[in-house]
Amino acid sequence: MNIRLSKLILLSIFLQVGTTSAAELRIKLTKNGELPLANAVVKLEPRNHKVKIVPQNKVIDQINKEFVPRIVIVIQGGDINFPNKDNIKHHVYSFSDAKQFELPLYEGVLAESVNFEKPGVVVLGCNIHDWMRGYIYVTDSPYTMLTNREGTVSFESLPEDTYKLSIWHPGLNEDLKNMSYTLRGEDSLEINRDVVIKPVVKIRRNQNRRRNRYD
Amino acid sequence: MLSSISFRVIGDSFIDLELTLSSNDNISNASDNEISDNLYQLELTYGQYHYLDDGLFFNWFASLDYTQYSSWSTFDHVVLNTGIELEKKIGMGAYVPVVGVDVSFSNKNYNVDIRDGIDTAIRVFWKKRLNERWDTSVALGFSQYHTKHNIEGDIQAPTTPMNTLSFDAFAVSQKHLSANTQVSLNEKNSISMGVEYSDGDITSTVMSSSWMPELVTARVPDTAIGEGYYAYRLDGKMLSLNLEWDYILSDEYTFRASYQSSNINSDLGSYEYKRKKISLTIIKYF
Numbered sequence: 001m002n003i004r005l006s007k008l009i010l011l012s013i014f015l016q017v018g019t020t021s022a023a024e025l026r027i028k029l030t031k032n033g034e035l036p037l038a039n040a041v042v043k044l045e046p047r048n049h050k051v052k053i054v055p056q057n058k059v060i061d062q063i064n065k066e067f068v069p070r071i072v073i074v075i076q077g078g079d080i081n082f083p084n085k086d087n088i089k090h091h092v093y094s095f096s097d098a099k100q101f102e103l104p105l106y107e108g109v110l111a112e113s114v115n116f117e118k119p120g121v122v123v124l125g126c127n128i129h130d131w132m133r134g135y136i137y138v139t140d141s142p143y144t145m146l147t148n149r150e151g152t153v154s155f156e157s158l159p160e161d162t163y164k165l166s167i168w169h170p171g172l173n174e175d176l177k178n179m180s181y182t183l184r185g186e187d188s189l190e191i192n193r194d195v196v197i198k199p200v201v202k203i204r205r206n207q208n209r210r211r212n213r214y215d
Numbered sequence: 216m217l218s219s220i221s222f223r224v225i226g227d228s229f230i231d232l233e234l235t236l237s238s239n240d241n242i243s244n245a246s247d248n249e250i251s252d253n254l255y256q257l258e259l260t261y262g263q264y265h266y267l268d269d270g271l272f273f274n275w276f277a278s279l280d281y282t283q284y285s286s287w288s289t290f291d292h293v294v295l296n297t298g299i300e301l302e303k304k305i306g307m308g309a310y311v312p313v314v315g316v317d318v319s320f321s322n323k324n325y326n327v328d329i330r331d332g333i334d335t336a337i338r339v340f341w342k343k344r345l346n347e348r349w350d351t352s353v354a355l356g357f358s359q360y361h362t363k364h365n366i367e368g369d370i371q372a373p374t375t376p377m378n379t380l381s382f383d384a385f386a387v388s389q390k391h392l393s394a395n396t397q398v399s400l401n402e403k404n405s406i407s408m409g410v411e412y413s414d415g416d417i418t419s420t421v422m423s424s425s426w427m428p429e430l431v432t433a434r435v436p437d438t439a440i441g442e443g444y445y446a447y448r449l450d451g452k453m454l455s456l457n458l459e460w461d462y463i464l465s466d467e468y469t470f471r472a473s474y475q476s477s478n479i480n481s482d483l484g485s486y487e488y489k490r491k492k493i494s495l496t497i498i499k500y501f
Contacts, residue, residue: 088227089266091266093307093308095308102307105266105268125308125309127270127304127307127308128227128266128272130309130344131309199401199402201347201348201399201401201402202347202402203309203344203347203399204399204405204463
């Protein structure tokens with residue numbers, strides 16, 4: 001009986017150690033071999049364990065005729081509100097497969113938010129100010145973060161598992177979706193990755209303000 | 216359709232100040248003995264964009280423009296411009312075609328008033344942004360320049376039988392067809408290329424000995440240039456090529472270098488003159 005009990009206690013301790021292992025994964029991204037890549041979406045998908053996702057609500061402002069922040073991560077099922085903080089009207093839309101919607105001509109704060117159910121990238125535009133671009137990354141994994149100014153992101157307390165790593169950025173010039181890393185126990189893994197970013201070509205704000213004269 | 220449009224609009228306004236230095240190799244539009252000069256131009260523009268509804272925009276602007284010539288002060292002038300524009304997006308998004316019409320008026324007052332007048336232009340246009348880099352547009356227009364003064368001065372024609380000719384050599388009307396494309400090379404640099412074909416009246420100032428009476432529809436002594444020079448109006452065609460390079464210095468400043476080359480030919484005979492203009496501009500956005 002005592003031996004049985006001891007075995008149970010040992011098994012219990014072993015399982016506890018297994019489930020509370022806290023691996024750490026730190027990813028540092030640079031662009032084109034030099035500068036840190038900020039505002040890149042880094043997503044980890046565990047292969048074996050399921051994680052309950054809790055949708056969160058987010059806000060994307062429109063300030064000085066730009067979406068702020070420009071890139072937002074929202075957990076699948078979450079809502080986003082689009083307050084217009086300019087003193088002019090905006091007309092927000094998206095044609096993306098992950099979400100198609102339109103918020104015609106409005107000022108101030110809209111009472112209703114937009115729900116994002118389908119994972120994927122949602123590209124935002126304004127039908128009045130064509131240069132306005134915003135991106136919503138709808139994720140089905142709670143292990144999804146944006147890189148900071150230094151181009152780094154740290155995932156802590158990761159359960160032992162094999163993780164698929166995906167990286168997304170609007171200027172990314174390569175497919176970075178199928179990298180796998182196995183983390184065991186107290187592993188602390190650091191990944192440095194250089195990515196190719198296309199030159200940013202935004203629609204210009206001040207072009208063609210007045211060009212209707214015959215000189 | 217208009218009844219369904221909400222006219223409660225909130226305007227998006229802009230103020231631009233442009234300082235330009237230009238070199239024009241033929242300010243008199245002459246076929247020979249061309250006069251070239253450098254120009255300094257200061258232009259202040261205020262405008263508003265109004266989004267009405269359903270992809271419909273109403274825009275207007277007013278500008279004041281002062282141009283000073285380095286040597287030929289008789290050409291110095293002030294221009295008061297105003298214009299309105301109605302444009303409609305065909306669909307939604309940044310890459311749908313836009314069609315529109317604009318009308319502009321320019322009141323020009325020269326140091327020597329023989330060229331004073333009011334320029335009226337109307338244009339219909341189609342434009343489309345092909346992608347984030349490329350824009351293109353096509354326009355069809357008509358412009359008419361009404362001179363302000365009846366010239367009753369020295370109207371002796373150098374040869375006969377021109378006594379029935381009008382003196383309104385600077386009053387011209389033209390039809391225009393233009394195409395333009397712009398490419399953004401990167402976030403700071405863009406290049407714009409355009410071509411414009413005009414059909415209508417053209418005005419050229421030459422020494423009285425150089426003119427061809429069978430071609431002209433009006434003539435007047437060009438007192439802005441000097442004794443012995445006459446401005447002649449002819450039927451003709453003009454082909455202009457424009458090339459511009461914009462460099463964004465900051466959110467508030469853009470540098471622009473532009474080159475314009477024009478070839479003007481009379482419909483009858485073989486009268487031809489050319490003009491080239493190179494400009495450097497600093498634009499301040501307020």
